[in-house]
Amino acid sequence: MAVNYFSKILGTTLIVLVVGSALIRAMPPPNPFQCNQTGCILYNAYGVWDDRKTCHVTTVVYPTTEEELRSAVANANKNKLKVKVVSKFSHTITKLACPTAGNENAVLISTERYNSSIAVDVASLAVTVDAGVGLRPLIDRVEEEGLSLVAATYWEGVSVGGAVSTGAHGSSWWGKGGAIHDHLIGVRLIVPANASEGFARVLDLKGDDPLLDAARVSLGVLGVTLSLQREFKRIIALNFTNDKDIEDEFMEHGKRYEFGDIQWYPSRYVAVYRYDDRLPLNTSGDGVFDFIGFRPILAVIPQTVRALEKAAEATKSVEAKCILATLSIAFRKLIANGLKNNNYFFTGYPVIGHQGKMQTAGSCLYSPPTDKYSACVWDPRIKGLFFYESSVILTASTFANFIRDVKKLRDMNPKSFCGVDMYDGQPEDSVAVDFNYYRADDASTPRLNGDVWEEVEQMAFFKYSGKPHWAKNRKLAFVGVQNKYPNYSKFVGAKNDLDPDNMFSSKWSDEVLMLGQEGEGVKEDGCALEGQCVCSEDRHCSPGKGYFCRRGLVYKEARGSDMNMDVASSSATTLASNVRAHFDSAIASPRMCIDLEMLAAGQDGAPPICGINSRVGKTGPSSEFVKEGKYTDLAL
Numbered sequence: 202m203a204v205n206y207f208s209k210i211l212g213t214t215l216i217v218l219v220v221g222s223a224l225i226r227a228m229p230p231p232n233p234f235q236c237n238q239t240g241c242i243l244y245n246a247y248g249v250w251d252d253r254k255t256c257h258v259t260t261v262v263y264p265t266t267e268e269e270l271r272s273a274v275a276n277a278n279k280n281k282l283k284v285k286v287v288s289k290f291s292h293t294i295t296k297l298a299c300p301t302a303g304n305e306n307a308v309l310i311s312t313e314r315y316n317s318s319i320a321v322d323v324a325s326l327a328v329t330v331d332a333g334v335g336l337r338p339l340i341d342r343v344e345e346e347g348l349s350l351v352a353a354t355y356w357e358g359v360s361v362g363g364a365v366s367t368g369a370h371g372s373s374w375w376g377k378g379g380a381i382h383d384h385l386i387g388v389r390l391i392v393p394a395n396a397s398e399g400f401a402r403v404l405d406l407k408g409d410d411p412l413l414d415a416a417r418v419s420l421g422v423l424g425v426t427l428s429l430q431r432e433f434k435r436i437i438a439l440n441f442t443n444d445k446d447i448e449d450e451f452m453e454h455g456k457r458y459e460f461g462d463i464q465w466y467p468s469r470y471v472a473v474y475r476y477d478d479r480l481p482l483n484t485s486g487d488g489v490f491d492f493i494g495f496r497p498i499l500a501v502i503p504q505t506v507r508a509l510e511k512a513a514e515a516t517k518s519v520e521a522k523c524i525l526a527t528l529s530i531a532f533r534k535l536i537a538n539g540l541k542n543n544n545y546f547f548t549g550y551p552v553i554g555h556q557g558k559m560q561t562a563g564s565c566l567y568s569p570p571t572d573k574y575s576a577c578v579w580d581p582r583i584k585g586l587f588f589y590e591s592s593v594i595l596t597a598s599t600f601a602n603f604i605r606d607v608k609k610l611r612d613m614n615p616k617s618f619c620g621v622d623m624y625d626g627q628p629e630d631s632v633a634v635d636f637n638y639y640r641a642d643d644a645s646t647p648r649l650n651g652d653v654w655e656e657v658e659q660m661a662f663f664k665y666s667g668k669p670h671w672a673k674n675r676k677l678a679f680v681g682v683q684n685k686y687p688n689y690s691k692f693v694g695a696k697n698d699l700d701p702d703n704m705f706s707s708k709w710s711d712e713v714l715m716l717g718q719e720g721e722g723v724k725e726d727g728c729a730l731e732g733q734c735v736c737s738e739d740r741h742c743s744p745g746k747g748y749f750c751r752r753g754l755v756y757k758e759a760r761g762s763d764m765n766m767d768v769a770s771s772s773a774t775t776l777a778s779n780v781r782a783h784f785d786s787a788i789a790s791p792r793m794c795i796d797l798e799m800l801a802a803g804q805d806g807a808p809p810i811c812g813i814n815s816r817v818g819k820t821g822p823s824s825e826f827v828k829e830g831k832y833t834d835l836a837l
């Protein structure tokens with residue numbers, strides 16, 4: 202009966218959504234800084250950092266020219282202040298963008314007003330932009346000249362400097378690849394210098410300068426030059442089908458479609474294949490991909506969905522979560538995820554349109570601040586959706602085994618996956634898998650079926666040695682990260698040369714660089730609930746609420762005295778054992794917070810797994826150096 206109630210409310214909500222979405226305008230996202238006389242606080246776009254602590258800084262400066270930017274860095278260097286660079290968008294979930302841990306003196310350099318220059322060089326197919334330029338103005342400007350940016354993110358609320366330096370990507374294994382930095386041909390950056398050089402100097406790196414690869418890690422990127430191609434169009438169709446064989450089909454899919462990706466709803470046994478290729482510019486078609494997740498939404502809708510999620514969590518109703526998942530898929534199918542054959546409607550597949558309109562979207566970004574009723578769905582001011590975003594990069598050779606493990610876990614308990622989305626897109630050839638899933642309002646509240654996701658997460662990062670996205674993820678994802686990059690020490694070397702006093706380092710980056718060398722540090726009570734640790738004792742979970750630290754259901758096979766793992770690829774096995782060899786009981790013996798009551802129920806009635814969404818995409822063969830040491834100081 203509770204279930205009926207859920208379907209009814211949701212049905213109504215979705216009708217409102219369908220009817221309403223054409224009319225909506227929205228508040229643009231809030232500025233990431235709030236300052237008063239005593240100082241400033243840096244927020245991210247979701248309003249909450251991974252550790253839920255606030256980020257205090259002394260001041261924010263807004264340089265508008267290269268010289269102002271240089272003197273801001275010089276000033277900080279002279280006064281021994283920590284520095285980070287943040288754009289006006291601020292989407293990082295990790296504390297990457299935060300220079301301090303407490304109340305130390307630190308300065309944030311905002312690139313918000315360093316955004317005036319977009320210089321297109323048509324003859325040499327290149328564009329040079331200031332770091333603070335947003336992706337949308339760049340795309341539009343380049344297309345005015347009959348050129349296209351081949352690789353871009355799906356979400357356009359990022360600055361060019363931020364996107365390059367956090368490894369942001371679309372999905373492609375073709376050509377140079379699907380990450381924006383794969384197309385980087387020059388960079389200007391500011392590094393600290395000694396007093397006789399004025400405390401900061403500008404480096405201009407291009408061509409085969411050996412520092413160019415190192416510079417992609419951006420100790421204060423200020424200008425970026427990207428290669429372009431002649432403008433082209435895209436042809437996209439979506440196939441909502443069952444997820445049988447995705448582990449085998451994805452390789453073929455990745456090779457066959459230049460920009461293809463897969464969206465996977467494991468609990469519903471649904472895969473959405475995106476067939477996505479380029480067409481010549483003279484093909485007719487003026488479609489847009491106004492992606493549903495990035496449209497302005499009436500606040501009441503995410504508020505209702507959130508209320509239902511919370512009710513489902515509170516009553517431990519996995520069925521309700523599964524209804525949410527089913528409805529969400531049905532709705533996406535109905536509106537083709539936001540594809541439109543013209544500016545207004547979806548009339549059928551395929552949809553053909555300009556590269557600049559089909560790759561990147563973000564209509565919730567643009568609105569006068571007076572429209573208070575709608576916003577981007579994650580906007581903290583509307584108290585709507587609140588979720589984790591985990592993103593792992595797996596080699597193509599391990600991906601299939603990872604999917605098989607997830608399916609094994611799913612088949613034991615299909616409904617516990619409802620509510621996690623996966624996205625797939627990186628090569629050695631690699632695959633980037635993104636997961637979105639419910640996060641509770643406060644750190645001490647366990648999530649329904651949280652154990653199932655924790656097991657997937659630990660399999661991805663530890664069993665299969667997946668590399669974490671630097672701007673997403675929960676802290677445990679970074680344990681052992683340095684052992685996953687064979688040339689990591691080289692990266693650290695370059696970083697030390699360019700920034701000997703660690704001006705651009707922070708507690709977060711120091712910890713992440715050290716995680717695994719010294720284990721996870723002090724583990725607080727309840728730390729595993731928010732992914733701040735891997736539990737090793739019950740108190741790291743929530744024994745008072747019935748959650749105890751136990752071993753997983755699938756991954757346990759690879760644990761204990763038997764240290765050999767069933768990973769097909771030998772390179773992955775080697776990497777994984779490197780990771781394990783270097784440290785950490787947590788990895789040799791992964792554990793999650795398990796609700797024993799639910800587990801018991803599962804043994805007789807197969808309780809459900811709902812609440813996981815995922816997308817699987819691919820990115821190009823990025824520079825080895827970047828892959829080895831991607832660690833950066835710009836926030837998206």
Ligand SMILES: *[C@@H]1O[C@H](CO)[C@@H](O)[C@H](O)[C@H]1NC(C)=O
Binds near residue numbers: 238240241
């Ligand atoms: C001023 O900012 C500090 C942190 O920077 C904060 O703790 C304090 O509450 C703020 N005061 C007001 C009046 O906003």
Ligand SMILES: *[C@@H]1O[C@H](CO)[C@@H](O)[C@H](O)[C@H]1NC(C)=O
Binds near residue numbers: 318
């Ligand atoms: C730079 O930012 C300002 C204010 O946000 C905006 O009005 C302007 O269009 C931006 N310039 C470019 C080239 O994007």
Ligand SMILES: *[C@@H]1O[C@H](CO)[C@@H](O)[C@H](O)[C@H]1NC(C)=O
Binds near residue numbers: 395396397398
């Ligand atoms: C400052 O740095 C430059 C270049 O690295 C070096 O040649 C010079 O000797 C340094 N000066 C001092 C006073 O350290």
Ligand SMILES: *[C@@H]1O[C@H](CO)[C@@H](O)[C@H](O)[C@H]1NC(C)=O
Binds near residue numbers: 440441442450474
């Ligand atoms: C959708 O995908 C399934 C599985 O790959 C395939 O069998 C089917 O033919 C596809 N449908 C379309 C319309 O492409």
Ligand SMILES: *[C@@H]1O[C@H](CO)[C@@H](O)[C@H](O)[C@H]1NC(C)=O
Binds near residue numbers: 481484485
């Ligand atoms: C597009 O241009 C190519 C040559 O660049 C030509 O062969 C083709 O027929 C054109 N197609 C259309 C639909 O105009």
Ligand SMILES: *[C@@H]1O[C@H](CO)[C@@H](O)[C@H](O)[C@H]1NC(C)=O
Binds near residue numbers: 687688825
């Ligand atoms: C490490 O760096 C060296 C020299 O730059 C390079 O030849 C080698 O391919 C790198 N190793 C890996 C695994 O990328």
